[in-house]
Each structure stands twice: as structure tokens, then as C-alpha cells.
Amino acid sequence: MTAPNWLKIERRPVASGRTVFIISVLAILAALLVAAIFFAAYGISPIYAYYLILRGALGNMHGFSETIRRMIPLLLCGVGLTVAFRALFWNIGAEGQILMGAIAASGVALFSGLPGPLLLIAMFIAGFLAGAAWGLIPAALKAKLGLNDVITTLMLNYVAMYVVLWLVHGPWKGASMRGYAYTDMFPNAAQLPMIGSTSIHWPTLMLGFIAAVVMYILVNRTRSGFEIRVVGENPEASRFAGISQFKTTMLVMFISGGLAGFAGVGEVAGIYHRLLDPSQISMGYGFTAIIVAWLARKNPLAVIVTSFFFGILMAGGDVIKIQLRLPFQLINVFNGLIMFFLIGSELLIRYKISIRRR
Amino acid sequence: MRNRLALVGLMVLVMVASMVAVGIAAEYVPGSPLKAGFIYIGPIGDYGWSHAHDVARKAVLEQFPWLSTVYVESVPEGDAGPTIDKLINDEHCNVIFTTSFGYMDDTIAAAKKHPDVIFAHCSGFKRAPNVATYMADFYQVYYLNGLMAGALTKTGKVGYVGAFPIPEVKRHIGAFTRGVREVNPDAQVDVRWIMEWFNPAAAKEATEALIADGCDAFAFTEDSPTVVQVAGENGLLSFAHYSPMYRFSKDYCVSGELVHWDAIYADFLAKIYAGVYTAHNLANVDYWWLLGQGAVEMGAQPGMPINPAYVDKLKAVTVDDPVLGTVSVYDLIQDRIAEMSDPSMVFDPYDGPVKDRKGNVQVKAGSRMSVLQLTTMEWAVEGIIGPWPGEP
Amino acid sequence: MGWETWIIATLSRTLAYGTPLLIATLGEIFAERAGVLNLGVEGMMIMGAYSGFVIAYTTGHPWLGILVAGVVGAVFSIIHAFVSVTLKANQVVSGLALTMLGLGLAGVLGRGWEGLPLFTPIHKMTVPVLSSIPVLGPILFKGQNLVVYLTMLLVPVLWYVLFRTRIGISIRAVGESPATADSLGVNVTRIRYLCVIFGGFLAGVAGGYLSVAYRPSWTQGMTGGMGWIVIALTIFAFWNPIYGLLGSYLFAALYHLSFRLQAWVSPELLKAMPYLFAILVLIFVAQGTLKKKMGAPAALSVPYTRGEE
Structure with a gap:
């Protein structure tokens, strides 16, 4: 890039957490400034709109609950994706892994007949394993055959979607649903407890926090984590160091797929209590989680912050739809703008830009 | 420091107060806004x-x-x-x-x-003391559309593009088929499923697949005018679904269903x-x-039950009805509309005997399907070909 | 029904449905060859579909609609080029953002344009004489429109440009090793911008094709995930226009068959077939020797800064 010579651009050694935070906040503010044009165009005061959105997402228990409910799957998938991205595995397939987790949990809930608390535990284990298995397919295909991870994970999303459709329209169609494409409701023991009257299924949320901490330790403090980083940052060196690329790839996708599977369990056991149309189970969480993981700069702990932020955005979308009576697609426009500003600000984080004195 | 504490306390108070406030909803007083x-x-x-x-x-x-x-x-x-x-x-x-x-x-x-x-x-x-249920259903209108399709098809194969194989759609395809076969006892209704409520590309390719299989008239359940357009492009007949779609194929869209x-x-x-x-x-x-x-209406556009271009053609085709004698399809349709609009429901598309396509009698002669049976219907009426997921 | 009619119907649908996929895939191939991954295809396509329809509807000129659709796609893709090339931001995220923005904007702007038929679409045509050739005639020369033929012509042209011209060498060099290209005097930034914009133009055209020719009307969300298939097809095609044609047509044929074969196979599972098949073909290809020759551009999704690396 050729810059005008009155600008001085130099690489920052390592941006401090504070710098990253301040620049990110400024980027979000800039995005909101641009988005304000849309509100103004619809004749709504932008300040009033932002006040409503913030109040709607955080200002009362109800909004807060909605924010956290959206945050849960984003947190789990996001943490898993940071690990996959560290090893340079582009997992675009969290969406499918969520669905597989949901399928496995539903199977256990409806047909295992396990008693009481064992049931939920078995559902989480089955969900993790199913998500992990779905993640291991593209991992093995990449590590053994060199198949591109973007295409395999993307294609497997569709396959998972049609498997769910097949199940709810076919063998698993619920007898009590009068022919509609749902399984029967889960027994009570298979439904996750909530915090008070909110829709925050706290066991899944806890799992998300635990996952963030465990993955942070794994990536930064263990031998496996070291290998993951080497494979991601310098594949050549990893070969010389005798690190098995196959094992590392399989490990990261076992984790990434499994955590997405957890998210799927949370959605069916916490929110829907049955298996249903795939487009209703996951509202694009798998894709949004990619952004969440990236904004966290591949740091599992930081995903807690970024997933919360996207929880606010998603819950704030309700305000746009209901209170402001604006077309719901505006939510996409806002999210797109915010993302562009955030990633655009990346340059400011990596480089220090100052005006040269003559 | 103390100020800050006070501020936090105030905020908490306001939040709690607003939560309590919104929890109280008064019952509606009749006659008020x-x-x-x-x-x-x-x-x-x-x-x-x-x-x-x-x-x-x-x-x-x-x-x-x-x-x-x-x-x-x-x-x-x-x-x-x-x-x-x-x-x-x-x-x-x-x-x-x-x-x-x-x-x-x-x-x-x-x-x-x-x-x-x-x-x-x-x-x-x-339902509950404060929950009612409602549905405006099309199966009668599909039956009427079927009468027209049966009279107008030349290949004896009528196509149906279905969204999802659920009772609502199955009931509509069944009623449509009853109509087709009443006029044209040997005709068949071939079905393709797109597994989505809305997907123009899928609807288009499903229609093309049915055309390739020899269908020349189309009804459907999908949230876009795609099937009407594709049929029209190929010079084939169609029946609109849900919204006014006449203008998408003025020469070939015969009728359809409209909801109110x-x-x-x-x-x-x-x-x-x-x-x-x-x-x-x-x-x-x-x-x-x-x-x-009056919750549903026959037609591809409000106020136009049948595309005028097809009225004469429907008058030219006759059927022998055990009750009405030899009548033109056009008159039969008028009679059926009158009968089905009558509160006493003199006629129902599913009046027995009705066989499923496996040969079992599903509705006995002289009996009729209940609303519950209609809303849970899984079987395929005789005359339907093609896949039928969940067929008993 | 004889096998001939099966082949005719399948291949003729293959051309019709494969064309929008192919157009957008060709564009994405160029962007990725220059080292810029653009996951925003869905967003650019829907913007093209919207603007193409509006122009064709208001002016009555479908070709103008398609042209404007391309221009809108191109302009829209500049955002991605700016963010990922100039600002060197992460291309995966930027592409996802572009998809969101496109779906959102087209949805907002497209309000009120639904339910309108386009009376002046690009019509299907039947080529006289040629269409009476047995089997081939009905497939190639009956019921297709001009866009289908133009797209087919575009494939060898773009292949030639990419592999047999100076500019093609530059593009590939920028995608393989921008530092080397830079040292040889190639303007990396300019090439990347141009390729992304060209990709955006073709994605827009593909969207316009959908709303002006394939199914002439506008509904929001009408691209229905085709942009994601394009991403997959680009990889599937090993970044080669010729394979892009094969991949797009193969996918389209399977898509058609997923409706055609429903009488025998469960429709839900059948609809998963094209996606599974894509993976299976790749596995099959990976077994062979083709693999080494056809990797991804080495610098794909890596931003370039002079003096680093």
C-alpha cells in the first residue's frame, strides 16, 4: 500500500489489551454514527433509538435474559472456533455441528429412558460426541486427503440440515404433534433448568464459561496447546518439530465440533424441548460465532466478552422490530456495519498511524 | 464514592420499579380502544x-x-x-x-x-380460557381448482409442488385430487416436495421436473408465484396459491385460492x-x-373466480354426476360453490366413499371426515402418485 | 419414458439452473486467484437481484437491468476490497459482513417491490434449425436464453485470460506470492482490487439473472443460499474456469435430479445429495495425481504489505 508521505505508519510491537479495547469501542461508536443515518432516514432520533436498543437488551431482566439466551450458543461455538482457527482450520460448519448435537440430545431424551439427572448428563455427552464426530469428518478429510476445510464444513451444514428434516418428517415425527414436523416433547427430566423466570438455561451457560477457561489454559499452558499454535502459525516449523498435523487437526475439530454440539443440546433441551425444523433450531449462530471468535482475536477468554456483545446486538434487534417498527432486515445492516468498522479498525491495532511533522 | 453508590442504588430502584410496573396488565374493558x-x-x-x-x-x-x-x-x-x-x-x-x-x-x-x-x-x-384458535382452510377451494384441472388437462397428469409433507398440505393435495378425478377419473396428480415454505429456485426446478414427467397443469403450496410463472413460460396451466397471482401469467393462470x-x-x-x-x-x-x-375465495385475483379465457372451455366439458345428471364442469363448479357455501354443508370434497391410494377405504360411503381427521390426515387419496413421506 | 427424454430434460435444466451458479463462480475464481477470499457472494448476488429487477421493471429493459445488477455488485464489492486489501482486515469476517449487509440492504430497499411480475424478462429462445438436431438440439438450442450462451462463451475466454495472458500471470502471481509479484513490478493492490470488483460484477450479474431471466420477479431472500454454493464451487473447481463450468453444471444436474428422482428416494435425503456428492467427488479427485497440481492460491486470504513476510 502506498500511503501519502505525511502519514507515518509503523507496526506496533504488540497491542496491549487496553489499546485493543479502546480502539474497538471507538470503532463501534463510529459504526453507530453511520447507522444513525438510517434511523434519521426513517424519521427516528438515533439517540432515542440507541437508548431503546440498549434498554431493550440490558435495561431490564427481560432484555438481559434475551441477551444471555443468545449469548450461550455463541459463547460455546465461539470458544470452539478460536481453538480451530488457532490451528488454521476454517470451520464454517458450526451450524451443522450444532444440529448434530441437537439430534443426539433429542435421541437420548426421547428414546433412552434414562432416569432423572442422568438423562441430561447423557444428553450433553451424546451431543458433544455427535458434534465432535461431525467436526472430525472434515478434519480427517483435510489432514489425510488435503480436502479444503471451507468446502467440506460448508457442505456438511446442508447435509446435517436435511438429516434433521428427514428425522422430524419421518422416523422421529411426534405422535402428539398431529402430523406437524416436530418430535414429541422431551420428558421433564430432559429439560434444562432456568434461572428464575428467565429463559437462561444456566447449565449450558456454565459449560460455556468452563469451556472458555479450560480452552484458554489448554491453548496457552499445555503441550497440546503449544502444538496447536505452532501448526497454525508456522506449519513448516511444526513438521520439523515432529508435531503430528493429523493429531492436532483432529484434536481441534473434536473440541470445536463438540462445543458446537453442546450449543445444540442447550437449544433443544433449554429452549424448544423437542427437535424441530433446522432453520428454527439455530438462527445462524454457527456463522455469527465465526465473527465472535475472530473479534475475540482467537482468545477463548475474550469470547465471553464478544459473545455477550453479539447477544446484545441480537436482543437489540427485537427493539428495532417491535418498538421502532422498522424492517427487521435493518438488523443485518447494522450488524454488517458494526463488523466492517470493527475489522477495519484492525489496521489501527496492528499499526500505529501518526501524522509526520515536516 | 458515596455519590456513585447512591447512583447505583437509584438505578437499581428504577429498574425494579419499571419491572414491577410492566408486570401489571389490566383486563380489556369492552368498548374502549x-x-x-x-x-x-x-x-x-x-x-x-x-x-x-x-x-x-x-x-x-x-x-x-x-x-x-x-x-x-x-x-x-x-x-x-x-x-x-x-x-x-x-x-x-x-x-x-x-x-x-x-x-x-x-x-x-x-x-x-x-x-x-x-x-x-x-x-x-x-386452547385455554384466554386462547382461541383459528384457521382459514383451502381444501374446498383446492377441490374446485381440481375440477378445473381435471377438465383442462390434456396429458391426464397434473402436477403439484408441495412445501412440506404435513397434514395441511396433504389435505389440500387430496382435495385437489378428488376434484381432478371427479371430472377425469383416470387422471393422476404427481407430487414433488421442496421441503421449504419459500424457495423460488427449488419451486422452479420442482415444476420443471414435473413438466419433464409430463404434467400440464399445476397447483402448489409455496410462498412465491414461481410455479405460476414457470408454468406460464411453458404454456401450461396453473392455479395460484394464497396471494393474487393472476398478473404473473394472464393467459395460463386459470384460477386459484385467495385467503381473507x-x-x-x-x-x-x-x-x-x-x-x-x-x-x-x-x-x-x-x-x-x-x-x-368468506375466509377463503376461489380465484387468482379477487373478484375473478375463473380466468375468463377458460370459462367457455369449462362449459364445453361435461360430467355425469349421480345427483346433478349431465352437467358442464363450469356449472358443476357453481353448484359445488353453492353447496359448500351453504352453512348446512350439503357437500364436502371428502364425502365417502374415499379410498387411499393403497386401496383401503378411508371414508366410508355416506360418512364424512371430521375436522380432527382433516387436520391430522396423513394418507394419500387415490390418484396421487409420487413420494408421500409419512404415509401410513 | 425413454432415456432420451431424461437426458434432454436433465441437461437442459442443468444449463438453466447452472448458469447463475457458473457466472458467480467465475467471478469468485478471479477474486480468489488474486488472493482475496470473498464470502460475500450471497450479499452481492441479492443486491444484484434487487437492483436488476428494479431497473428492468422501471425501464422495461432487462439487459440494462442485468448490467446495472453487475455494476451494483461491483460497487458493493469495493467495500470488501477496501477492508481486506487496503485495511488488510480478516477476509473471512469481512465477507460474512458483506453478506449480512447485502441481505439487509436488499431486504430494506426491496420493500414494496414484491409481488410484481416483470413483463419484460429476458426471454427464452429457440434457435431455428439447430434445435431440430436430435437430443443435442432440444438440450442446447431450445428454451434457453442468451445469458446461458454468453456464459458458456465466457468460460474459455476467462480461462485464456487467466492462463495465457500477461494479466493472467500477474493475477496468479499476486495470489501465489504477492511479494515476488511486487518485486517484479506488479501492482498487487491494483490487481487485487480489480479482481474483487470483477468478482462482484459477476456476482451481481448472477443475481440479476435470477430476478430478470430465471424467475422474473423480486422477493427478498430469493437467492436462497446460492452464494454459499458458489463459494463451495470455486474450491471445487480448483480455481479454474473450465472446472468451474463442470462443477456448476454437475451441481445443477444433481439439483434437478433431486426433484426428478423423488418417486424413488426420500425427498429429504435426496435434497442432501448434491452437497454430499460434492464432497465425494473431491475425495475421489484427491486420490489421484491431480491433487498436487491444483492447490489453493498460496496467498489466499493473506493480506499483503510490502516488506513484511
Whole structure:
């Protein structure tokens, strides 16, 4: 890039957490400034709109609950994706892994007949394993055959979607649903407890926090984590160091797929209590989680912050739809703008830009 | 420091106060201004299901000066509960319409939480003292369309592009097939499923697949005018679905089904306004509205039951009816409309004997299907070919 | 029904449905060859579909609609080029953001344009004489439109440009090793911008094709995930226009068959077939020797800064 010579651009050694935070906040503010044009165009005061959105997402228990409910799957998938991205595995397939987790949990809930608390535990284990298995397919295909991870994970999303459709329209169609494409409701023991009257299924949320901490330790403090980083940052060196690329790839996708599977369990056991149309189970969480993981700069702990932020955005979308009576697609426009500003600000984080004195 | 503490304390107080405040919703007083909230599963621009509900919302809004409305579009099933809460707490709605089957359980749960609010759930089967159910169903109109398709098909193969293999769609295909076979006993109805409510590309390729298999007239269940357009491009007949689609193929769109949700909304809201319906007496209120109640209409455009270009052709084809004798299909259609619009329901498309395509008698001679049987129908009427997931 | 009619119907549908996929895939191939991954295809396509329809509807000129659709796609893609090339931001995220922005903007702007038929679409045509050739005639020369043929012509042209011209060498060099290209005097930034914009133009055209020719009307969300298939097809095609044609047509044929074969196989599972098949073909290809020759551009999704690396 050729810059005008009155600008001085130099690489920052390592941006401090504070710098990253301040620049990110400024980027979000800039995005909101641009988005304000849309509100103004619809004749709504932008300040009033932002006040409503913030109040709607955080200002009362109800909004807060909605924010956290959206945050849960984003947190789990996001943490898993940071690990996959560290090893340079582009997992675009969290969406499918969520669905597989949901399928496995539903199977256990409806047909295992396990008693009481064992049931939920078995559902989480089955969900993790199913998500992990779905993640291991593209991992093995990449590590053994060199198949591109973007295409395999993307294609497997569709396959998972049609498997769910097949199940709810076919063998698993619920007898009590009068022919509609749902399984029967889960027994009570298979439904996750909530915090008070909110829709925050706290066991899944806890799992998300635990996952963030465990993955942070794994990536930064263990031998496996070291290998993951080497494979991601310098594949050549990893070969010389005798690190098995196959094992590392399989490990990261076992984790990434499994955590997405957890998210799927949370959605069916916490929110829907049955298996249903795939487009209703996951509202694009798998894709949004990619952004969440990236904004966290591949740091599992930081995903807690970024997933919360996207929880606010998603819950704030309700305000746009209901209170402001604006077309719901505006939510996409806002999210797109915010993302562009955030990633655009990346340059400011990596480089220090100052005006040269003559 | 102390100031800051005080500030935090104040904020907490305000939050608690606002939460308590929104928890109280007063019961609607008949004759006072009424606010209705509508929850849609899709975008209002889908030109199908949600679009039709929103057209109806605007119609009743114009009709009743005491009515105000608010709508929320593209609400995923998992968001129904919180959205209802918002409409009640923040928007102070007295009446909530939830317009998708998937909202059923959340509607019932919300009704328990807000016993003073009146709910109406579309297409479901669970009711409560403050939850009514409603549905405007097309199966009679599909049957009428089938009569025309049976008379006009040259290949004896009629195509149907279905969204999902659920009872609602199966019932419509069945009624359509009954019509086709009444006029043309050897004709078949070939079905393809696209497994989506809305996907123009899938609808197009499904139609093309049916054309390749020899079909020359088309009915469908999908939220876009694609099938009408594709049939028209190929010079083949079509029957519109849900929204006015005549203008998409003026030469080849013969008729279709149009919905008037406003008929139901107007009746329901007027009765609430008058104090007939309250939050305590809806447990048995179920609107199952058909031709007779004006909730559905035959045609590809309001006020035009049959494309004028096809009237003469339908008059030229005759059938031997055991009751009516030899009549033209056109007259048969008029008779059937009159019979089915009659409150005593002299005729029903599923009047026995009806066999499924495996040869079993599903409706005995002299009997008729109940609403429950219709809404849970899984079997395929004799004359349907093609895949039928969930066939008993 | 004889096998001939099966082949005719399948291949003729293959051309019709494969064309929009192919157009957008060709564009994405160029962007990725220059080292810029653009996951925003869905967003650019829907913007093209919207603007193409509006122009064709208001002016009555479908070709103008398609042209404007391309221009809108191109302009829209500049955002991605700026963010990922100039600002060197992460291309995966930027592409996802572009998809969101496109779906959102087209949805907002497209309000009120639904339910309108386009009376002046690009019509199907039947080529006289040629269409009476047995089997081939009905497939190639009956019921297709001009866009289908133009797209087919574009494939060898773009192949030639990419592999046999100076500019093609520059593009590939920028995608393989921008530092080397830079040292040889190639303007990396300019090439990347141009390729992304060209990709955006073709994605827009593909969207316009959908709303002006394939199914002449506008509904929001009408691209229905085709942009994601394009991403997959680009990889599937090993970044080669010729294989792009094969991949797009193969996918389209399977898509058609997923409706055609429903009488025998469960429709839900059948609809998963094209996606599974894509993976299976890749596995099959990976067994062979083709693999080494056809990797991804080495610098794909890596931003370039002079003096680093």
C-alpha cells in the first residue's frame, strides 16, 4: 500500500489489551454514527433509538435474559472456533455441528429412558460426541486427503440440515404433534433448568464459561496447546518439530465440533424441548460465532466478552422490530456495519498511524 | 464514592420499579380502544403466508376506528415467548395473534402468565380460557381448482409442488385430487416436495421436473408465484396459491385460492369490542372458516373466480354426476360453490366413499371426515402418485 | 419414458439452473486467484437481484437491468476490497459482513417491490434449425436464453485470460506470492482490487439473472443460499474456469435430479445429495495425481504489505 508521505505508519510491537479495547469501542461508536443515518432516514432520533436498543437488551431482566439466551450458543461455538482457527482450520460448519448435537440430545431424551439427572448428563455427552464426530469428518478429510476445510464444513451444514428434516418428517415425527414436523416433547427430566423466570438455561451457560477457561489454559499452558499454535502459525516449523498435523487437526475439530454440539443440546433441551425444523433450531449462530471468535482475536477468554456483545446486538434487534417498527432486515445492516468498522479498525491495532511533522 | 453508590442504588430502584410496573396488565374493558399485536413467522414481504396476514391486519385496521395494531415479522419459534411478553409489557396489547403452528406451546404458556390478555393462535389445536384458535382452510377451494384441472388437462397428469409433507398440505393435495378425478377419473396428480415454505429456485426446478414427467397443469403450496410463472413460460396451466397471482401469467393462470384472514380477524375483534369474547370464555372458540364464512375465495385475483379465457372451455366439458345428471364442469363448479357455501354443508370434497391410494377405504360411503381427521390426515387419496413421506 | 427424454430434460435444466451458479463462480475464481477470499457472494448476488429487477421493471429493459445488477455488485464489492486489501482486515469476517449487509440492504430497499411480475424478462429462445438436431438440439438450442450462451462463451475466454495472458500471470502471481509479484513490478493492490470488483460484477450479474431471466420477479431472500454454493464451487473447481463450468453444471444436474428422482428416494435425503456428492467427488479427485497440481492460491486470504513476510 502506498500511503501519502505525511502519514507515518509503523507496526506496533504488540497491542496491549487496553489499546485493543479502546480502539474497538471507538470503532463501534463510529459504526453507530453511520447507522444513525438510517434511523434519521426513517424519521427516528438515533439517540432515542440507541437508548431503546440498549434498554431493550440490558435495561431490564427481560432484555438481559434475551441477551444471555443468545449469548450461550455463541459463547460455546465461539470458544470452539478460536481453538480451530488457532490451528488454521476454517470451520464454517458450526451450524451443522450444532444440529448434530441437537439430534443426539433429542435421541437420548426421547428414546433412552434414562432416569432423572442422568438423562441430561447423557444428553450433553451424546451431543458433544455427535458434534465432535461431525467436526472430525472434515478434519480427517483435510489432514489425510488435503480436502479444503471451507468446502467440506460448508457442505456438511446442508447435509446435517436435511438429516434433521428427514428425522422430524419421518422416523422421529411426534405422535402428539398431529402430523406437524416436530418430535414429541422431551420428558421433564430432559429439560434444562432456568434461572428464575428467565429463559437462561444456566447449565449450558456454565459449560460455556468452563469451556472458555479450560480452552484458554489448554491453548496457552499445555503441550497440546503449544502444538496447536505452532501448526497454525508456522506449519513448516511444526513438521520439523515432529508435531503430528493429523493429531492436532483432529484434536481441534473434536473440541470445536463438540462445543458446537453442546450449543445444540442447550437449544433443544433449554429452549424448544423437542427437535424441530433446522432453520428454527439455530438462527445462524454457527456463522455469527465465526465473527465472535475472530473479534475475540482467537482468545477463548475474550469470547465471553464478544459473545455477550453479539447477544446484545441480537436482543437489540427485537427493539428495532417491535418498538421502532422498522424492517427487521435493518438488523443485518447494522450488524454488517458494526463488523466492517470493527475489522477495519484492525489496521489501527496492528499499526500505529501518526501524522509526520515536516 | 458515596455519590456513585447512591447512583447505583437509584438505578437499581428504577429498574425494579419499571419491572414491577410492566408486570401489571389490566383486563380489556369492552368498548374502549383496543390494541392488537400480530406475530408473523416470515417477513411481510414474502408474498405468501405472512404477507396475507399483514394484508388482513391492515384491512381490519381500516375497518375499526377503535383499533390500533402492532406487528412483529420474522419471529423464529424460539423467540415467540419473549416477543409476546414485549408486546404486552412494552406495547400494552390487549389481544395477541400468533400466526404460526410452531408458536402453539409458547402461546399457551404466555396465556397462563398473562391471564388478562386475549390470545388467538393460528392453525393450532390447544386452547385455554384466554386462547382461541383459528384457521382459514383451502381444501374446498383446492377441490374446485381440481375440477378445473381435471377438465383442462390434456396429458391426464397434473402436477403439484408441495412445501412440506404435513397434514395441511396433504389435505389440500387430496382435495385437489378428488376434484381432478371427479371430472377425469383416470387422471393422476404427481407430487414433488421442496421441503421449504419459500424457495423460488427449488419451486422452479420442482415444476420443471414435473413438466419433464409430463404434467400440464399445476397447483402448489409455496410462498412465491414461481410455479405460476414457470408454468406460464411453458404454456401450461396453473392455479395460484394464497396471494393474487393472476398478473404473473394472464393467459395460463386459470384460477386459484385467495385467503381473507381479515374475515376472521374482524369477527374476533368485533366480538371482543362488544364484550362477547373475554379472557375467560375462549376455551371452546375455534374458527375453522371455509368458503361459507368468506375466509377463503376461489380465484387468482379477487373478484375473478375463473380466468375468463377458460370459462367457455369449462362449459364445453361435461360430467355425469349421480345427483346433478349431465352437467358442464363450469356449472358443476357453481353448484359445488353453492353447496359448500351453504352453512348446512350439503357437500364436502371428502364425502365417502374415499379410498387411499393403497386401496383401503378411508371414508366410508355416506360418512364424512371430521375436522380432527382433516387436520391430522396423513394418507394419500387415490390418484396421487409420487413420494408421500409419512404415509401410513 | 425413454432415456432420451431424461437426458434432454436433465441437461437442459442443468444449463438453466447452472448458469447463475457458473457466472458467480467465475467471478469468485478471479477474486480468489488474486488472493482475496470473498464470502460475500450471497450479499452481492441479492443486491444484484434487487437492483436488476428494479431497473428492468422501471425501464422495461432487462439487459440494462442485468448490467446495472453487475455494476451494483461491483460497487458493493469495493467495500470488501477496501477492508481486506487496503485495511488488510480478516477476509473471512469481512465477507460474512458483506453478506449480512447485502441481505439487509436488499431486504430494506426491496420493500414494496414484491409481488410484481416483470413483463419484460429476458426471454427464452429457440434457435431455428439447430434445435431440430436430435437430443443435442432440444438440450442446447431450445428454451434457453442468451445469458446461458454468453456464459458458456465466457468460460474459455476467462480461462485464456487467466492462463495465457500477461494479466493472467500477474493475477496468479499476486495470489501465489504477492511479494515476488511486487518485486517484479506488479501492482498487487491494483490487481487485487480489480479482481474483487470483477468478482462482484459477476456476482451481481448472477443475481440479476435470477430476478430478470430465471424467475422474473423480486422477493427478498430469493437467492436462497446460492452464494454459499458458489463459494463451495470455486474450491471445487480448483480455481479454474473450465472446472468451474463442470462443477456448476454437475451441481445443477444433481439439483434437478433431486426433484426428478423423488418417486424413488426420500425427498429429504435426496435434497442432501448434491452437497454430499460434492464432497465425494473431491475425495475421489484427491486420490489421484491431480491433487498436487491444483492447490489453493498460496496467498489466499493473506493480506499483503510490502516488506513484511
